[in-house]
Amino acid sequence: MATEFHNLQELRHSASLANKVFIQRDYTDGTVCKFQTKFPSELDSRIERTLFEDTVKTLNNYYAEAEKIGGQSYLEGCLACLTVYLIFLCIETRYEKVLKKISRYIQEQNEKVYAPRGLLITDPIERGMRVIEISVYEDRGSSGSSSGSSTTSSSGR
Amino acid sequence: MITRKVTRKWEKLPGKNTFCCDGRVMMARQKGVFYLTLFLIVGTCSLFFIYPLPFVLVDLFSTIKKKKNVLFVFSIPVFAVLLFVFVVAMLLRTSFSDPGVLPRALPEEANFIEMEIEAANGNVMAGQRPPPRIKNVQINNQIVKLKYCYTCKIFRPPRASHCSICDNCVDRFDHHCPWVGNCVGKRNYRYFYLFTLSLSLLTIYIFAFNIVHVVLREYRNIFEHVVSLTPHCTVLEVLVCFFTLWSVVGLTGFHTYLISLNQTTNEDIKGSWSGKNRVQNPYSHKNFIKNCCEVLCGPTYPSVLDRRGVMLEDSTRPTPSDASAASTYKSTNPVSQTTKSSAPLIPNEHTPEEAKPSIGAGTQKSTSSPKEEKPPSPTSPNAVAPAVIKESAH
Numbered sequence: 001m002a003t004e005f006h007n008l009q010e011l012r013h014s015a016s017l018a019n020k021v022f023i024q025r026d027y028t029d030g031t032v033c034k035f036q037t038k039f040p041s042e043l044d045s046r047i048e049r050t051l052f053e054d055t056v057k058t059l060n061n062y063y064a065e066a067e068k069i070g071g072q073s074y075l076e077g078c079l080a081c082l083t084v085y086l087i088f089l090c091i092e093t094r095y096e097k098v099l100k101k102i103s104r105y106i107q108e109q110n111e112k113v114y115a116p117r118g119l120l121i122t123d124p125i126e127r128g129m130r131v132i133e134i135s136v137y138e139d140r141g142s143s144g145s146s147s148g149s150s151t152t153s154s155s156g157r
Numbered sequence: 158m159i160t161r162k163v164t165r166k167w168e169k170l171p172g173k174n175t176f177c178c179d180g181r182v183m184m185a186r187q188k189g190v191f192y193l194t195l196f197l198i199v200g201t202c203s204l205f206f207i208y209p210l211p212f213v214l215v216d217l218f219s220t221i222k223k224k225k226n227v228l229f230v231f232s233i234p235v236f237a238v239l240l241f242v243f244v245v246a247m248l249l250r251t252s253f254s255d256p257g258v259l260p261r262a263l264p265e266e267a268n269f270i271e272m273e274i275e276a277a278n279g280n281v282m283a284g285q286r287p288p289p290r291i292k293n294v295q296i297n298n299q300i301v302k303l304k305y306c307y308t309c310k311i312f313r314p315p316r317a318s319h320c321s322i323c324d325n326c327v328d329r330f331d332h333h334c335p336w337v338g339n340c341v342g343k344r345n346y347r348y349f350y351l352f353t354l355s356l357s358l359l360t361i362y363i364f365a366f367n368i369v370h371v372v373l374r375e376y377r378n379i380f381e382h383v384v385s386l387t388p389h390c391t392v393l394e395v396l397v398c399f400f401t402l403w404s405v406v407g408l409t410g411f412h413t414y415l416i417s418l419n420q421t422t423n424e425d426i427k428g429s430w431s432g433k434n435r436v437q438n439p440y441s442h443k444n445f446i447k448n449c450c451e452v453l454c455g456p457t458y459p460s461v462l463d464r465r466g467v468m469l470e471d472s473t474r475p476t477p478s479d480a481s482a483a484s485t486y487k488s489t490n491p492v493s494q495t496t497k498s499s500a501p502l503i504p505n506e507h508t509p510e511e512a513k514p515s516i517g518a519g520t521q522k523s524t525s526s527p528k529e530e531k532p533p534s535p536t537s538p539n540a541v542a543p544a545v546i547k548e549s550a551h
Contacts, residue, residue: 020265027294027301030440031315031329067456077454081351084246093457128260128461130311 015118015137023056023132033063035124035132046136047117055109055121056132059102066098099125167464171261172325180464182253184338185323191252191338198248198356201397202241205363208390209370210234216373240359247352248337255460256342257328259309259317267310274305299439316440318423332422341422344460347453350416353409360405364398367391419448 021043026036037056039049076094080087106123114121114134122133167180175184184191210233217230262270274290290305292312303312306319309326313319318330320340329343341349371391415425419441424430430438442448 020269022266022269025314027296027303027315030296069451069455073456074450074454076457077347080457084243085250085348088457093459095456095459099459125459125461126463127263127266130259130262130314131266133266 015139017135018138019136021134021136023134025130032067033124033129034060040134042136043119043134046119047114051113055113058105059124059132062098062102062105066095164468165464166462166466166468169468170462170464172258173323174258174325176464177253183255183462183464184252185333185335185340187322187335188338190335194248194336195245197397197401198241198244198359201363201394202237202359204390204394205237205366206234209367210237213366213370213373237359237362240355240362244352244355244359247348247355250348251334251337251341251345251352252339254339254345254348255462255464256330256340257344257458258323258340258342258460258462259311259314259326259328260462261308261326262310270305270310270312297439299437301439316421316424329421330423344458347455350409350412350453353405353412356401357406357409360398360401363394364402367395367398416449416452417445419452 019042021040023035023040026034028034035056037053037060039052043052072094102125103123106121110121118137118139120135120137122135124130124132127133165180167176167183170176173186175186175188176182177184214230214234217233218227221227221230278288290312292303292305293300294303294315295301296315301315303315305312306326308319308324311326313326314328316329317326319326320330320333322333323340325340327340327342329346331341331346331349333340334349337349337352339345412422415422418430418438420430420438424438430436430441442451
């Protein structure tokens with residue numbers, strides 16, 4: 001019996017943090033940023049395995065794109081060196097652009113997939129790119145008191 | 158209406174770094190040797206631009222017969238100025254940037270890792286020492302041991318190491334350089350290398366220039382009347398350049414060798430990939446060009462520290478540094494204490510007992526960091542090997 005939340009607002013108002021699951025880094029390909037796709041047992045009853053694996057694989061692809069060493073990274077490096085790295089005051093690096101994409105993706109995944117299931121993903125950059133932190137929420141009280149708790153918590157905000 | 162001063166995250170960061178310009182600049186605590194480096198470079202170059210450069214230019218101008226030689230003569234000081242600007246820019250970039258510090262684990266993550274370790278180790282008999290905390294990973298068919306850092310409460314990623322001078326785990330830790338006043342790690346290694354390379358070129362340039370000038374002077378006997386200033390400037394410049402040459406050019410050569418093998422100074426000193434027991438460097442592409450390209454032209458990694466993010470005073474204030482809803486709901490996590498782990502939900506705000514010493518050090522640092530600290534007298538490193546490698550023996 002999984003707890004059902006319809007959106008992030010409801011999650012915030014009527015849920016309490018029960019547990020945190022940490023997805024560790026996968027170092028088999030070296031020092032590139034990649035996370036393990038092994039499904040943690042704590043999430044067994046909360047989310048489907050395929051959805052979770054899709055999220056992690058997409059994140060891994062984004063990081064691989066950011067850290068790709070190819071023509072564009074050489075160009076960026078040489079151009080930056082010639083301008084004594086002052087060019088980074090004006091333009092964004094490719095890595096920063098991809099990080100913004102990742103942040104948007106995580107937000108979208110949280111709204112569409114994870115919050116309705118009472119879960120919340122933290123952007124890995126906030127944890128030093130070491131782990132993907134997934135917070136597991138439990139319903140605080142019965143459904144009858146959810147409206148009351150939402151008003152009290154909204155006044156507290 | 159009293160405006161509350163915002164507290165930025167750099168003020169609460171554990172570790173022994175000093176921060177300037179409201180978190181934009183990040184350096185080690187002892188900056189004395191860095192000031193010396195800056196003084197030597199700027200001082201010697203200023204002396205060079207006063208003498209002998211103008212005199213030699215005037216001399217060359219007077220002997221120019223063709224117009225195209227004017228361009229050549231002009232290029233001499235322009236090249237010197239550009240090189241000097243590049244050297245100082247690289248030095249400042251190396252010294253002021255985040256070398257790739259890994260933030261410490263928050264209490265929940267630390268507990269999670271502890272539980273994993275206990276599960277892996279099983280039952281330890283009373284009186285027996287628990288086994289060392291090591292994780293084995295396979296990288297490119299090589300077993301690499303990841304050690305646990307007791308200070309940061311994380312398993313260090315491959316190639317990361319804990320700098321005891323700065324009290325931080327640094328990713329792709331190379332060494333702690335007192336001349337630069339900072340650790341050299343993943344994020345600032347290329348700037349450090351470009352600094353040593355360009356400084357070598359500048360030193361050779363000034364040295365050669367002075368030697369040529371002395372030879373020409375002896376030959377021509379022109380500056381007889383300018384006797385008092387001449388010898389002292391030249392002698393000083395030649396002296397500084399001579400000693401700098403041996404150390405900096407040697408260091409540049411050493412780092413070129415390391416880059417070609419995709420190794421760090423730390424790994425070289427420890428002999429991690431020396432080849433005994435058929436251990437090879439799993440990070441090397443076995444190709445000189447590829448290794449160089451990865452280290453020098455690789456992507457510019459972002460800092461994960463978020464030094465200038467605003468600390469939450471209370472749970473209701475959103476962080477202006479990240480306006481997305483993603484961070485808003487993270488920052489307004491319900492503060493109910495019904496969590497299974499007895500750890501606070503909002504990081505860095507309430508100090509659990511175990512983290513008090515590190516936070517105490519952080520607040521001490523935050524009161525003194527805006528002011529310029531009087532650096533203690535630095536230990537004078539060996540001129541030939543200015544790199545200082547310190548690693549706490551965890």
